[in-house]
Amino acid sequence: MPSEERDFRQNPLTGEWVIYSPNRGQRPNDFEESAGPKNNIPAYDPDCPFCPGNEDLLTDILQERDHPQEDRWMTRVVSNKYPIVANNIHHEHRHGLGPHPPSHQQTDPLFPSASVHGSHEVLIESSRHDHRIPVMPPKEFQLVLSTYQDRYRIYQELDRIQAVVLFRNHGSAAGTSLRHPHAQLIALDILPKHMLEREKRARAYYQQQGSCLICDLIQRELERGKRVIAENEAYLSVVPFFARSPYEIWILPKVHQTHFGSIPEENNRLLAASLQSQLQRLDQVLDDPDYNYVIQGPPTRGKSDPAQHWHLQILPRISRPAGFEIGSGMQVNTSGPEHDARQLREITSAES
Numbered sequence: 001m002p003s004e005e006r007d008f009r010q011n012p013l014t015g016e017w018v019i020y021s022p023n024r025g026q027r028p029n030d031f032e033e034s035a036g037p038k039n040n041i042p043a044y045d046p047d048c049p050f051c052p053g054n055e056d057l058l059t060d061i062l063q064e065r066d067h068p069q070e071d072r073w074m075t076r077v078v079s080n081k082y083p084i085v086a087n088n089i090h091h092e093h094r095h096g097l098g099p100h101p102p103s104h105q106q107t108d109p110l111f112p113s114a115s116v117h118g119s120h121e122v123l124i125e126s127s128r129h130d131h132r133i134p135v136m137p138p139k140e141f142q143l144v145l146s147t148y149q150d151r152y153r154i155y156q157e158l159d160r161i162q163a164v165v166l167f168r169n170h171g172s173a174a175g176t177s178l179r180h181p182h183a184q185l186i187a188l189d190i191l192p193k194h195m196l197e198r199e200k201r202a203r204a205y206y207q208q209q210g211s212c213l214i215c216d217l218i219q220r221e222l223e224r225g226k227r228v229i230a231e232n233e234a235y236l237s238v239v240p241f242f243a244r245s246p247y248e249i250w251i252l253p254k255v256h257q258t259h260f261g262s263i264p265e266e267n268n269r270l271l272a273a274s275l276q277s278q279l280q281r282l283d284q285v286l287d288d289p290d291y292n293y294v295i296q297g298p299p300t301r302g303k304s305d306p307a308q309h310w311h312l313q314i315l316p317r318i319s320r321p322a323g324f325e326i327g328s329g330m331q332v333n334t335s336g337p338e339h340d341a342r343q344l345r346e347i348t349s350a351e352s
Contacts, residue, residue, distance in 0.1 A: 011242040012205070012213060013198050018242050018331045022339075041130040041179065050076075050124045050180040062121065063150065065143055074140060075147040076124040083120035084186055089160060118188040119155065123147055123166075125181040132181065132288075134280045142272045148183065148295075149268070153261040155187040156300045162191045164300055166260070171290025173317040191299055199298050199308065206307035214309035218252050227341040230277060234270040237278050239341040246335035247286065247344065249278050249314040258305045260295045260312075275312065281347040282316060290317040 010017050049057035052072065063077040079087050106113040125131065125144045133141060148166055155161045168183040169175040205213040221227055221238050229237040229249065236252045251274050257263065263271060275293075282289055297310035325332060 009242045043130050045129045048180050052127050072127050078122050080120040080122050085118035088117050089119050121185045123183040129180050134283045145272050156261045161187045163188045166295040168293050173290035174292045203307045212309050226338050229344045232270050234267045235274040239337040243337045244331045247316045247340045251312040258308045260310045281344045284347050
């Protein structure tokens with residue numbers, strides 16, 4: 001069981017504080033059931049726009065990769081039909097880049113506003129409607145990650161793009177509207193405040209300490225060991241000291257890397273193994289929980305930076321914020337990172 005001790009912990013990357021209150025985890029219904037049926041999902045859904053044969057329901061197909069052994073496509077990339085940002089910075093390999101519309105900004109101090117330009121893509125991870133990452137053949141999931149990297153690198157190279165957010169929602173509590181396995185990428189010509197704050201804090205740490213904040217965090221976690229879940233040659237998986245919610249997991253490159261797009265080809269297999277392994281552990285401990293995972297990285301400007309270090313964050317959606325979190329702006333975690341890491345570490349995994 002988690003410790004009964006209550007304490008505050010701060011995330012040095014963001015400055016955010018988290019309150020740990022394990023006894024609140026005993027409240028009725030604190031940990032929610034993931035919504036929706038988890039079994040008997042068909043391999044093909046005639047109403048799903050992402051299933052083969054339903055191409056007329058798609059906006060367009062920007063990229064496609066074939067399955068390495070079977071006569072079918074494995075991954076597809078399409079423009080989101082209901083984008084968060086208008087797809088007006090649109091990359092299509094057949095036609096090149098379209099014009100960049102001018103920005104419009106209103107400077108009224110009470111009602112400031114500005115237009116935002118970008119691109120919103122869906123990265124379809126399989127032609128099978130029922131595929132899930134924890135049970136996907138490893139070589140197929142490596143191909144999924146290669147597709148992620150392809151799209152990330154395209155937007156990272158564009159001068160007009162300041163931020164690339166690549167994420168996956170799994171389950172209704174995580175924001176999924178379609179069950180077919182997919183991730184999303186949003187490229188923006190503005191820099192989100194949260195990303196800017198992470199960049200500033202990492203740079204300030206580097207100036208004060210002469211080293212990368214995340215590199216130092218990795219070394220400290222390896223020395224202490226109690227929040228480490230697993231590691232392979234290239235990646236370390238931990239429940240961070242300042243985890244915002246129960247069973248939050250970070251996957252960290254052990255050698256300094258600024259951007260997700262900078263992963264060496266030979267490390268793709270190791271990242272795929274690490275991510276699959278952690279989702280398998282969550283499957284066993286939490287019974288296929290709803291979750292989000294996000295590639296957390298710095299602004300796209302600059303190809304390499306000794307102060308900036310990307311990581312992958314997995315956030316199970318098994319509890320919800322209430323009035324205190326909304327009123328205080330602080331997160332309450334009803335479990336303990338050391339407890340969660342120990343439980344996840346005890347799950348046998350095929351990571352290698």
